[in-house]
Amino acid sequence: MAERLLTFSIFRYNPNTPEIKPYMQEYKLEEMPGMTLFVALNKIREEQDPSLMFDFVCRAAICGSCAMLVNGKPRLACKTLTKDLPSRITLLPLPVFKLIGDLSVDTGTWFRHMSLKTEAWIHTTREFDPRAREERMDNETALKIYEAERCIECGCCIAGCATANIREDFLGAAGINRVARFMLDPRDERSPQEYFEVVGTEEGAFGCVGLMACEDNCPMGLPLQMQLAYVRRKMAAAGLAARPQTRAC
Amino acid sequence: MSVYQTHTTDVLVIGAGLAGERTAIEAATHGLDVIILSLVPPRRSHSTAAQGGMQASLGNCAMGYGDNPDIHFEDTVKGSDWGCDQDVARLFANTAPIAVRQMAYWGVPWNRVVAGRKKLPDGREIEDLKEYEGLITARDFGGTAKWRTCYTSDGTGHTLQYTMDSIVIKMGITVHDRMEAIALIHDGERCYGAVARCLRTGQLHAYLARSTVIATGGYGRLYGVSTNAVINEGSGMFLALETGVVPLGNMEAVQFHPTGMVPVGILITEGARGDGGYLLDKNLHRFMPDYEPKKKELASRDVVSRRMIQHIRKGYGVESKWGPHLWLDIRHLGRKHIYTNLREIANICKNFAGIDPAEDLIPVRPTQHYSMGGVRTNIDGHAYGLKGLFAVGEAACWDLHGFNRLGGNSLAETIVAGMVVGKKVAEYTLGATLDCPLQLVNEHVRRQESRINDLISGRLGKENVYEIRREMENTLMEYVGIFRNGPDLQKAVDKLQELYRRSLKLGLRSSGKYASPELASALRLPGMIRLALCIAYGALNRTESRGSHAREDYPYRDDVNWLKRTLAYWPPGAELPVLKYEPVKITELPPGDRGYGESSAANAAKSGNHTQENKK
Ligand SMILES: Cc1cc2nc3c(=O)[nH]c(=O)nc-3n(C[C@H](O)[C@H](O)[C@H](O)COP(=O)(O)OP(=O)(O)OC[C@H]3O[C@@H](n4cnc5c(N)ncnc54)[C@H](O)[C@@H]3O)c2cc1C
Ligand code: SF4
Ligand code: SF4
Ligand code: FES
Numbered sequence: 001m002a003e004r005l006l007t008f009s010i011f012r013y014n015p016n017t018p019e020i021k022p023y024m025q026e027y028k029l030e031e032m033p034g035m036t037l038f039v040a041l042n043k044i045r046e047e048q049d050p051s052l053m054f055d056f057v058c059r060a061a062i063c064g065s066c067a068m069l070v071n072g073k074p075r076l077a078c079k080t081l082t083k084d085l086p087s088r089i090t091l092l093p094l095p096v097f098k099l100i101g102d103l104s105v106d107t108g109t110w111f112r113h114m115s116l117k118t119e120a121w122i123h124t125t126r127e128f129d130p131r132a133r134e135e136r137m138d139n140e141t142a143l144k145i146y147e148a149e150r151c152i153e154c155g156c157c158i159a160g161c162a163t164a165n166i167r168e169d170f171l172g173a174a175g176i177n178r179v180a181r182f183m184l185d186p187r188d189e190r191s192p193q194e195y196f197e198v199v200g201t202e203e204g205a206f207g208c209v210g211l212m213a214c215e216d217n218c219p220m221g222l223p224l225q226m227q228l229a230y231v232r233r234k235m236a237a238a239g240l241a242a243r244p245q246t247r248a249c
Numbered sequence: 250m251s252v253y254q255t256h257t258t259d260v261l262v263i264g265a266g267l268a269g270e271r272t273a274i275e276a277a278t279h280g281l282d283v284i285i286l287s288l289v290p291p292r293r294s295h296s297t298a299a300q301g302g303m304q305a306s307l308g309n310c311a312m313g314y315g316d317n318p319d320i321h322f323e324d325t326v327k328g329s330d331w332g333c334d335q336d337v338a339r340l341f342a343n344t345a346p347i348a349v350r351q352m353a354y355w356g357v358p359w360n361r362v363v364a365g366r367k368k369l370p371d372g373r374e375i376e377d378l379k380e381y382e383g384l385i386t387a388r389d390f391g392g393t394a395k396w397r398t399c400y401t402s403d404g405t406g407h408t409l410q411y412t413m414d415s416i417v418i419k420m421g422i423t424v425h426d427r428m429e430a431i432a433l434i435h436d437g438e439r440c441y442g443a444v445a446r447c448l449r450t451g452q453l454h455a456y457l458a459r460s461t462v463i464a465t466g467g468y469g470r471l472y473g474v475s476t477n478a479v480i481n482e483g484s485g486m487f488l489a490l491e492t493g494v495v496p497l498g499n500m501e502a503v504q505f506h507p508t509g510m511v512p513v514g515i516l517i518t519e520g521a522r523g524d525g526g527y528l529l530d531k532n533l534h535r536f537m538p539d540y541e542p543k544k545k546e547l548a549s550r551d552v553v554s555r556r557m558i559q560h561i562r563k564g565y566g567v568e569s570k571w572g573p574h575l576w577l578d579i580r581h582l583g584r585k586h587i588y589t590n591l592r593e594i595a596n597i598c599k600n601f602a603g604i605d606p607a608e609d610l611i612p613v614r615p616t617q618h619y620s621m622g623g624v625r626t627n628i629d630g631h632a633y634g635l636k637g638l639f640a641v642g643e644a645a646c647w648d649l650h651g652f653n654r655l656g657g658n659s660l661a662e663t664i665v666a667g668m669v670v671g672k673k674v675a676e677y678t679l680g681a682t683l684d685c686p687l688q689l690v691n692e693h694v695r696r697q698e699s700r701i702n703d704l705i706s707g708r709l710g711k712e713n714v715y716e717i718r719r720e721m722e723n724t725l726m727e728y729v730g731i732f733r734n735g736p737d738l739q740k741a742v743d744k745l746q747e748l749y750r751r752s753l754k755l756g757l758r759s760s761g762k763y764a765s766p767e768l769a770s771a772l773r774l775p776g777m778i779r780l781a782l783c784i785a786y787g788a789l790n791r792t793e794s795r796g797s798h799a800r801e802d803y804p805y806r807d808d809v810n811w812l813k814r815t816l817a818y819w820p821p822g823a824e825l826p827v828l829k830y831e832p833v834k835i836t837e838l839p840p841g842d843r844g845y846g847e848s849s850a851a852n853a854a855k856s857g858n859h860t861q862e863n864k865k
Contacts, residue, residue, distance in 0.1 A: 016450060016763040034512070036601075046715040050767035051759035055289075058478045060515045061600055062407070062593070063293040079600040100427075100449055101764060108290025108426050112418065121415035122356040134350045136383030137361050143589075145358035146401050149408055153292055187356065 004031045004087045008044065010052070011092045014101045024090075025049075037070065037077035037091075041103075053102035061219060064152030067094055067159070068103050074156035076219045077103075094159040111153040114175045118198050120182065123190045141186065148181035148227060150220050157214035157224060169203045173214035173224040176205055180227040183234060192238035200235045253444075253453040253694050258284040258423075259678050261442050261458035263430045263485055265291035267406075267663035268642025269464030270413045275671020277422050281678055284456060285424045286445055288480050291414045295466050295478040296663065299406025300518040300593050302388060302398035303664070304657035305345035309362050309384040311375040312396035318342040320394050325655060327843045328392045328549050330796035330806060332499065332621075332651025332814070334834040337628050341649050341658075341665050348664040349385060349399050356412045358401050359385040370525030370581060389523040390656040392549035392845070398657040403520065403593035406660060413664075427764075428454065431772055433461065433488050433638070434685065434693045440638035441685035443488070444697050446772070451763040453697060455690050459681040460674050463489060463624055463632070463640040471781050472617035473722035476509050476516035485644040487776030489624045490783070494634035496816035496829070498625035498646030500780065501787035504654055504797050505731050507553040509616025512571040513601050516618070517594055517611060519656040522546040524590060526579040528557065529610065530565035533576070541845055548845040551653040551797040554615035555847070558731050569612065576610040583607070615731055619643065619659065621650040621797070622784075625816055630670030633816070637681060641670045648814065651833070652796025704771050705761040710754025714771045717755070721748050721778055729785050734801045738789035745785055746824055749778045783817040783826045790828055791815065804847070808840045 006029045013022035027044045038059045045052045054077070057065040061079040068077050069092040071085060082089070097105035114120070157173040158164045164172045171179075179199050182188045199205045208228060215224040260276045262269045265287035273283045287294065308316035321342040326333060353359055364382040367375050377386075390398040401408040417424065427448035434441045434455065442457040468483025469475035489495040507528070508517040522528075527535045528546055540556045541548045548556075557575055560566070566573025579587060579594070584607040587595055591606075598606045624640035625633045626647055632638040641647070642663045649662050703709050728741035752775045761768040793807035794800050812833055817826040 014763060034601075045766065049759070050715075050757070051765060053764065053766060057289055057293045057480050058295070058298050059513075060298065060597060062298045063289075063295075063478065065289065065293050106449075108293070111292070112290070112424075115415065115418050119419075121419040122354075124354075126354075128351055128354045130347045130351070132350075134353045134359075134385055137358075138383060139361040139363045139386075142358040142361050143402070146404065146408065149358060149411060150404060152297075152407070153290075185356065185358075187354075 006031050006040070006082060007088045008040070009088070009090045010103065012102055013099065015099055031082055035082045037080045037082065038066070040082060041077065053100065053104045055104050062152065064107070064154035067107070067154040067156050068092065069094060069159070074159040074217045076154060076156070079219065094155050096158050096164050097155060105155070107153060107155040110155065110158070111174070114171060114178065118171065118175055118179050120178050122182070122185065122187050124187055125189060135187070137186065141184070145181060145185050148177055148184060151177055151222060152220060154219060156217040156219060160213040160217040162211060162213070163207050163209055167203070167207060170207045171199065171204050173228065176208070176231050177222060177224055177227045179204075180231050183231065192234060196235055196238065199231055205231050205235060253455055255455045255457065255690070256284060257457045257683065258282045259458065260460050260462065260674060261286070261456050262462045262464055263443060264464030264466060264642070264644065265424060265426070266294035266296040266464060266466050266642060267409055267413055267660065268644070268667050269462065270417050271664050271667020272462050272464060272641050272671040272674060273422050274413070274416055274420065275668055276675045276678065277420050279672070279675035279679070281675055283422050284458070285417070285422060286428045286430055286443070286456070287424065287426045288429055288448065290426045291417065291424060292410055294410060295481055296660070297407045297410045298478060298516070299660050300403045300516070301390065301520040301523070302400035302405045302657050303349060303409070303660035304390070304393070304397045304655065305349040305399055305661060306342065306395070306397055307346055307349065307385055307387065307399065308395070309381045310386045310396055311377045312389065313387050316395040316397055318346070321345065321397060323838060324393045325649065325658060326838045328653050328655040328658075329651025330653055330843065331808070331812065331835070331840040332502070332648070332795055332833060334628070334648045335836040335838060336834055337647055337649050339837065340628065340669065341662065344665045344668065345661045348661065348668060352409060352412060352664065353385060355416055357408050359399055360401055362386045388520060389547065390519055391522070391544070391547045391553065392655045398523065400520065402589065403518065403591055409660060409664070429769065430484070430488060432693055432697055433492055434690055435492055435635055435638070436689055437494055439636040441689065444693050446769070448764050448769065451765060451768070453694055455694055457683060457685050457690065459683045460637045460639060460678045462670070462674060463638070463644050464642045465644045467620040467643040468777070468780055469617055469620070471722065471725055471777055471784070473719070473726045474509065474514040475617040476506055476514055477618070482773055482777055483620070483780045484773060484776065485640070486623055487780050489632060489638070489640065490779055490817070490819045491776060492635060493819060493821050495632050495638065496625050496634065496818050497783055498622055498648055499652070499787070499815050500622035500783040500817055501791055501798050501815060502621035502652045502796060503617060503729070503784060504550060504619035504621060505554040505615040506550060506618035507557055507615050508577050508613040509618070510597065510602060511569065511574040511612040511614050514616045515597055515601055516616070517577060517597065517613060521577060521579050521591060521594055524579070524586065525582055526577055529576040529578050530560060531567045532565065536560050536565065544845045549653055549655065549843070551799070552846040554731055555799055557615055567612070574612045574614040577613045578610055579606050580608065619654055621652060621654055622646050629673035630666060631673065631677070637677070639670055639674050641666045652798055700772065701761070701768065704755055704757050704768060707756030709756070711756040712751045712754045713758070714755050714767060714774055717748050717752050718770070718774055718777070721745065721781055724748070725781055725784070729788055732799050732801050733788055735789065738785055741785040742782065742789055745778060745782045749775065749782065749824060752778050779819055779826070786826055787815045787817055787828060812840065
């Protein structure tokens with residue numbers, strides 16, 4: 001394949017200098033074999049513009065740091081290969097999250113807040129006994145919990161979600177999936193009523209309009225649709241789903 | 250006048266990986282006020298990237314029956330090539346099972362024993378008994394006598410870190426993320442906290458604490474190709490070194506993982522070989538059994554890495570434009586196994602190399618992976634040289650790993666050490682006062698301010714941070730790799746010294762204002778080169794081979810002269826570290842044969858007739 005000359009159009013804005021309005025800046029870069037946006041952005045920073053802000057940590061699609069809008073779609077930049085993109089590439093920061101600067105957004109604070117709101121830890125009245133053997137668990141159950149725990153808090157599902165873009169307090173697919181993770185866990189002693197307080201609201205499972213953009217955007221391929229349905233079923237089974245109309249998703 | 254914000258707390262933990270968070274939880278459990286600092290949100294720490302697992306001798310799975318802390322201890326000491334402190338290894342092996350079980354209690358979905366007969370990829374039949382069903386199971390990792398590595402599919406680090414962080418959130422422990430410690434506040438005797446720079450605004454902060462814990466992880470990114478996250482730049486280590494009074498232990502002990510994917514260096518977990526994967530050469534020949542008939546692909550990492558390079562040097566490497574590599578073959582494990590237990594590998598192969606490991610071979614080469622060395626502490630985690638300073642996790646040289654860490658022992662160390670050291674931190678802190686002279690704080694902040702001003706104004710020079718950094722990376726890659734020798738190491742030291750001098754004359758090209766990423770890199774670079782010098786100079790002076798430190802000109806372990814630990818100090822204004830040595834603590838297991846590796850093979854060949862001698 002002939003090497004292409006790529007044109008990057010990148011969103012620039014620093015909240016510390018509000019007098020300088022947001023603008024798009026262009027950079028040209030020669031494509032290299034196997035080039036990811038991680039490689040490309042670092043090359044731009046090191047060779048052309050050391051002020052450019054963006055976030056990478058693991059560069060292996062494991063840590064969830066690097067999500068951004070790549071030609072309009074929420075993607076993990078580190079695992080996006082330039083060869084899969086046209087030669088003109090537009091990069092914007094994820095919406096919904098607080099902007100730190102350029103392509104860097106504060107997903108960390110959002111997800112910590114979500115964990116607090118959903119009380120995303122095991123609720124148990126048992127004490128840990130350091131001398132005792134561990135409680136038994138069926139391996140299938142362990143695998144199911146792990147399946148829901150694979151979320152890397154990247155924010156792609158939030159950024160692409162219609163509800164999250166208009167409702168600041170919406171838990172989003174990641175939040176509802178997080179609740180599902182604890183519902184599935186026999187170690188967590190919360191009752192359906194207690195869960196209802198967390199997700200049985202417009203901020204939770206009932207705020208979702210079911211267009212499933214979230215599942216399409218999830219880089220971990222989490223079955224978000226299934227988890228959303230599971231949580232709603234649980235709420236309904238508890239006889240607590242106050243809403244008459246069911247929504248298709 | 251300096252403008253900075255001051256925060257006061259009982260315990261300051263620098264680093265929110267597994268080690269930092271576990272230490273913080275322990276200290277908070279003792280009623281202390283804790284602040285954790287981190288470059289990134291805790292759940293993005295490098296600990297989340299660990300896939301393989303965590304060692305603890307539960308003995309629940311068929312291939313683990315009969316396991317106990319004694320065997321774990323012995324494997325660890327052998328793995329370290331007798332470079333570890335045995336009292337630490339003993340404490341560690343005894344505590345690891347409790348650590349794993351506590352993590353289960355807190356919510357980690359460990360994979361569990363499923364009873365029944367099974368056939369291993371090599372044809373052996375095993376049976377998991379009903380009485381153990383539902384208990385935490387384990388997989389095989391290199392250098393262990395039993396299957397001892399507890400895991401959650403391929404996301405062990407992820408589930409451990411998410412669970413640990415859920416407890417931090419539940420306990421309401423304060424975390425300041427995007428806050429980088431850039432200097433320790435100390436008076437040469439006691440540590441009073443740290444100066445930090447906010448990575449959102451660029452503002453300076455002073456954190457004053459009765460005790461300070463360094464939990465900043467490893468320094469993998471000193472090397473040009475590493476399995477490590479890009480934030481693993483060894484910052485906690487160089488902050489400690491910079492005090493002039495705290496030494497770094499065994500910095501020459503650098504682990505190379507056998508299977509970094511070519512060319513990006515992303516790790517393919519040892520679980521791949523543990524679950525039955527093979528290493529193949531360009532003729533698709535499985536060569537490890539030729540070198541290591543007993544442990545094959547599962548000898549310790551230092552040994553497998555050397556065997557791979559040896560084999561490549563004999564001309565059996567697969568040529569590519571990124572240099573020769575070998576193949577990892579997991580096709581025979583079957584699509585189902587690969588896409589459940591090793592799914593992360595499948596994803597990595599697909600995303601970064603465009604291949605499907607159920608059908609294709611994976612290109613691999615030994616790649617920088619882990620720092621055995623670090624801030625030297627005693628068994629309580631208390632750093633040498635400064636009262637009130639502790640270190641824990643990969644940033645520390647506690648010294649559990651000596652000259653080679655076993656796979657799965659690092660996650661276990663972060664949590665076990667977090668428990669043990671956290672308790673000692675609490676004890677120390679409860680008996681300590683917070684009486685930091687304001688003058689001292691001002692001085693420390695001002696020093697950082699003037700560094701920043703110099704970088705912005707370019708007063709001291711116009712050297713380019715990225716260029717010098719690249720040269721440092723290349724120097725280590727080329728001259729301080731898996732096989733080392735005197736002339737190359739000397740070249741590395743000379744080159745690094747030149748780079749070090751230049752790094753003191755950096756000048757920024759951007760404005761350096763606010764959260765400037767260029768400024769952040771420029772502030773770190775001199776410290777990183779100091780670490781590189783500790784590694785290269787320590788390696789030059791250690792005229793023997795031990796664990797991961799393999800000298801071609803001194804190919805044998807030399808217990809007469811080198812059963813000791815290197816301590817590297819950096820006196821103010823120095824251009825080279827000052828090396829001192831201390832004895833290794835041996836309490837139970839006297840130095841002997843590891844049972845795998847080159848010396849073991851040599852022993853067998855010579856059947857003990859000759860003593861080995863390094864050529865002088
Ligand atoms: C790809 C990969 C796979 C691995 N797999 C395994 C495995 O299967 N089993 C195993 O046992 N080990 C494994 N390891 C090793 C193990 O994961 C690490 O050694 C361990 O997680 C380190 O934990 P830590 O808490 O010491 O540091 P980290 O998790 O690296 O955390 C460091 C923390 O310090 C913070 N920090 C750094 N500098 C500063 C600063 N200046 N100011 C403020 N904060 C700072 C960071 O933000 C971060 O929160 C693996 C390593 C890699 C690279
Ligand atoms: S299905 Fe629900 S959660 Fe998912 S994107 Fe649509 S509204 Fe958001
Ligand atoms: S559910 Fe998927 S898209 Fe949403 S935050 Fe988690 S990993 Fe990202
Ligand atoms: S950098 Fe970690 S997911 Fe992209």
